[in-house]
Amino acid sequence: MSRYVEDKESKREASNDAWLFSIKEGRWSPVTYAPGDVPRVRLAAQAVVVDRHLWVIAGWDPGHKRDGGEILSDIWRLDLSTYQWTQIKPQGEELPAISRFQAVGLGSKVYIHTHRSLQDILVLDVSDVDAPSLSLQPLTSEDDPPMGLHSLTAAADGRMFLFGGAPKEGPMLGDLWSLTVKGGTGGGAWAELDPDGKAPHVRCSQAVAAVGTDIFFVGGSYYKVEGGLQPLNDLFVLDTKQLQWQYPRVAPGAGPSPRNAATVTAVGGKLVLYGGWNPFVETYNDTFVMDVSGYAALRDKVPLEPEEED
Structure with a gap:
């Protein structure tokens, strides 16, 4: 997900689908999400796997042609066992609207670096997957x-x-x-x-x-x-x-x-x-x-x- 796709007429648009790649078989297969809400389409987001969950953070929904779209500030969790999406509202800091940033997982924490950060880095603690927290680490x-x-x-x-x-x-x-x-x-x-x-x-x-x-x-x-x-x-x-x-x-x-x-x-x-x-x-x-x-x-x-x- 979080990518551009093009149709045969070269129309470029964002997506929110997910695919699995088998190295052994050398082929892709689509993921069917469990019933429920799913993240909106987006680009320039970050996706980080911690244990059996994929965390998708913010990004940019380009919207319709020439309307500028919207920079996002949401966080979603995908259970990789059931493919169930859950929108997460972490305790602590509010995630600003960000895109074109970077995120990396270390242990049970996801570190988020954006050009808006000065002398700090955002830390998403996902040790409790149902009640994660977001903080600024100096x-x-x-x-x-x-x-x-x-x-x-x-x-x-x-x-x-x-x-x-x-x-x-x-x-x-x-x-x-x-x-x-x-x-x-x-x-x-x-x-x-x-x-x-x-x-x-x-x-x-x-x-x-x-x-x-x-x-x-x-x-x-x-x-x-x-x-x-x-x-x-x-x-x-x-x-x-x-x-x-x-x-x-x-x-x-x-x-x-x-x-x-x-x-x-x-x-x-x-x-x-x-x-x-x-x-x-x-x-x-x-x-x-x-x-x-x-x-x-x-x-x-x-x-x-x-x-x-x-």
């Missing part, structure tokens, strides 16, 4: 990365890593931050990082997934004055243990075309990449699977030269 660092369309990913050691994105004004970003949070109201701190190796091209809306201490990045786009958004289809890795950018050699074969706003999920040592968008040209409905189970032990990690920014 951060002690002097700087907070104020961007949207970035990625926020949790590595195996519990640290979160934020990369790239687009600020409200100015060029796109290629900086990297880590965030370590503490329990309760103990806060946490951002730290800007400078990994070894050639830094990737600046970008936003990249697809990202963690496998152990490695974080895999695929595609995204950057802005070019003459030509607008330029999609990418490169693959690079942040080794969070060595703090190093790496550019693995990819076996020859048909890979994804340049795109942004795709999704990538790590399952059993495999990356599953789905869909995405060539900005204002085409929305994709293809799926790619890459086996990365042996990457951590592979020493042939060749630092390639990234593209130069125009």
Whole structure:
């Protein structure tokens, strides 16, 4: 759900459906929801799985053509055993209307980062699935990365890593931050990082997934004055243990075309990449699977030269 779909006449609209992908069979199947209310259609939302529940947070309902739509502030829970949707009103803070933000699950908490956050991060505690709470957790660092369309990913050691994105004004970003949070109201701190190796091209809306201490990045786009958004289809890795950018050699074969706003999920040592968008040209409905189970032990990690920014 929470994606663009196109019909044969190339009419693009948002959806609220859900699908399951079988890696073994290599095919998708639709999910039939249990009777009851379901979330409204939306884009630029976040969906996080914690145990046997999928939490869908806010986003943007684009509405009808040229009416601007609506930025949302709702939270929904999908029971992955019964496919029953439940709208949740958490205790504590009210969720602001947000889109183009990031959310990541750690333990029984979902951390929500938005460019509207200054010196804090939103924490959705879902340890009690029927009575979750939302709070603002203060951060002690002097700087907070104020961007949207970035990625926020949790590595195996519990640290979160934020990369790239687009600020409200100015060029796109290629900086990297880590965030370590503490329990309760103990806060946490951002730290800007400078990994070894050639830094990737600046970008936003990249697809990202963690496998152990490695974080895999695929595609995204950057802005070019003459030509607008330029999609990418490169693959690079942040080794969070060595703090190093790496550019693995990819076996020859048909890979994804340049795109942004795709999704990538790590399952059993495999990356599953789905869909995405060539900005204002085409929305994709293809799926790619890459086996990365042996990457951590592979020493042939060749630092390639990234593209130069125009």
